[in-house]
Amino acid sequence: MRHLSTWLAALYAGLIYLFIFLPVVVLVLFSFQDGSLPVPPLNGLTLRWYEAIFSDGKLMAALGNSLLVALISSAVACVLGFLAAYAFARYTLPASGLLRGLIVAPMTVSTLIIGLGLLSILNITGLRLSLVTVGIGHVVINLPLCFAIIYASMGGHQVNIERAARDLGARDWQVMLLVTAPMLLPSILAAFFLSVTFSWDEFIVAFLLSRFDVTLPVEIWSMLRSGLDPKTNAIGSVVFLISIAFLVVMEFTVFRKTGKSS
Amino acid sequence: MTADVSIRNATKVFGSFRALDDVSLDIAAGEFIVLLGPSGCGKTTLLSILGGFIEPTSGTISIGGEDMTHVSPARRPTTTMFQDYALFPHMCLRDNVGFGLRMRGMGKAERFEKAFSYLDLVGLRASSAKKPHELSGGQRQRVALARALAVDPHVLLLDEPLGALDLKLRRQMQDELKAIQKRVGTTFVHVTHDQEEAMAIADRIVVMNKGRIEDVGTPASIYMRPRSLFSAGFMGEANFLPAKVRGASGSEAEVETALGRVALPASAFVSGSPAVGKDVTLCIRPEHFRNANADVPTVSLGRGRITGSAFFGTHHRCHLAAGDAVLTAHLPQTDTPQTGAELDLRLKADSIVVLQEGV
C-alpha cells in the first residue's frame, strides 16, 4: 500500500514535469531537424539552422536590441524601485499604505492594457515609437516588481546602521549609496535579474511600442507569420538558453551574497 | 579631544508623555558620566538629545560652550556607539573604522593609517580585513568603539554598549572602556541600567527616574549618601525605616521610629535640615548592621531575630524581624547566623542617611 502511493506520487510528479518541459524539449530537439519542417519524424541532426540564425543580420540585431532594452530598463526600474522603497521605509509619508498599494498595483494589470495605455499617451505626447519607448514600457511593467522585492528586504535593523553613518558625517546620498544600497545588494540584484528575464521575453508591450527597431520576441513573431521553420526553433532555443543563463547568474550572485551577509 | 557638556532644562514630550522632564546637568570635559536608571526612564532619550537624533521640546544643549540644540548629528562633535553596534556589514573592519574619516574627505593612505591605529587601540589590528559577521560580540563592540573614536569626537555617547555581552565579558569590557577613556581623554556619556556597571566605570553617576534626575554624584557618594529614596533603592539594597523628627538641636536630631528613639547627627540629613514633627525615612544599608566598633558613636535599634539567611560568598544575607519591621542585614562571611538567633541592631551613627520623603 505504502509502496503504491509512493509510486503514484512519483508518477504524478513525473507527469507534471513532462507537461511543463515537453514543449521546451520538443522545441530544442527540432531545432536540430535535418529538414525544412520542425515536425516529426526527426530526420537527422544538423546545426544548419543555428548557422542560419547567427548569420541572419535582422535576427541578431533584434537579439542585441532585446539585451539592450532588458539591461537598461531593468537598471532604471531597480534605481526607481530602490528610491521608492527607501522613501516608504524610512520616512512617514501621508497615506503611505495607499501610495504603496498604488505602486504595486500595475502588477495585476494585464500588459495589454498597459501597452495600449502607453501607446495613447505616446500618441498624445508625439514621442515616436522606438526602442526607447519599449524600454519605458518595460520600466512601467517591472518597477512594481523591483519595488516590492527591494521594499520587502528593508528592515528596521538597518535603520540604526544608517543612523550611525549619518552620525559619522555621511549625507543622505552618501548613506544611500555607500550604506543602504550595498546592504540591500542581494535583493537589488534579485530584482534586477528577474526584471531582465521578464523584459527579455516580453512580447505585447514590445510589439505595441516599437516600429523599425524591434526586440527579439517581435522579430520571432514576424518570422512565424511566414510559416513554421526549424529556424524559429533554433532562435527559440537560444532565447531559452539566455533566460536560463540569467537565472543561473542570479541564483549564484544572490545566493552567494545572502549566504555571506550576517 | 574633549569638551564639556551643559544641558539646561531639557524637556522632551512624546504626544502627552513626558519622557524627559526639566533635566539640567553639567558635565566636565574628560569626565566619564554614567546615566543610570530603570527601563523607560528616559536615558536613551537624553542621549539622543545629546547626539542630535531628537530635538528637545524645550531647553538647550551646549557642547564646548557652543549651542547645539538644533544642530544635526553629523555636525556635532559627538559620536554615538549604538547598543546593536550598527557596524556596516558589507565593509571590512578597516573601512568601518575609516568611514567617518572618509566622510570628512581624508585621503586613503592617511585614513587607513588612522583606522589601523584605532584598531590597534582596541586590539583588532590583525583582523582589519575581516567583515563584522566574522567577529564575536565583544570584538564587534570594540570595532564600534574604534569607529566612533576614529573621528576624534569631543564627546562619545554610549547607549548600553555592553548590554548584549555575557557577564564575564561585560566586566572585562568595562575595564577596557575605562582604560581607553583615560587614554583618549574624550568625555564619555554612558547609559546603563546595571548599577554595578555604573559603579565600575563612572567618574560620576546620574540616577534617573521617570524622566527626571534623582541624584548626581560619585559612585561612593551616591551609595553612601543617596539623596532620594529611589536613588538609595536603585543603588543596591537598602532598608527604609519610617520615622518622625522629635527634636532638633544644632548638631543633633532625635527621631522616633518603630524601633525606638534614636539620636542622629545633623549631617545624616542629606536633603535639608531636620524640622521637628516632619515625617522622614531612615535609609540603612544592610552591611551596616555589623557590630560597630565601640570607639565611634553608635546608635541602637534594639534587637532583631534572624528569620532566614543565605550565603552569598562575600556575606550572609539575613532577614530580621524587629518589632513590626522586617529588615535585611548582611553579616560577615565568617559569621554563622542561625535562624532564631538574636542580633544586636547597633550601627555607626554616621552610616544612617535620613531622607525627607515618607515611604
Ligand SMILES: Nc1ncnc2c1ncn2[C@@H]1O[C@H](COP(=O)(O)OP(=O)(O)OP(=O)(O)O)[C@@H](O)[C@H]1O
Ligand atoms: N519616539 C517615541 N514616541 C513615543 N514615546 C517614546 C518615543 N521614544 C521613547 N518614548 C517613551 O519615552 C520613555 C523613555 O524612553 P527611553 O528610550 O528614553 O527609555 P530608556 O531609559 O532608554 O529605557 P531602556 O533602558 O529600556 O532603553 C519610554 O516610556 C518610551 O515609551
Ligand SMILES: [Mg+2]
Ligand atoms: Mg534605552
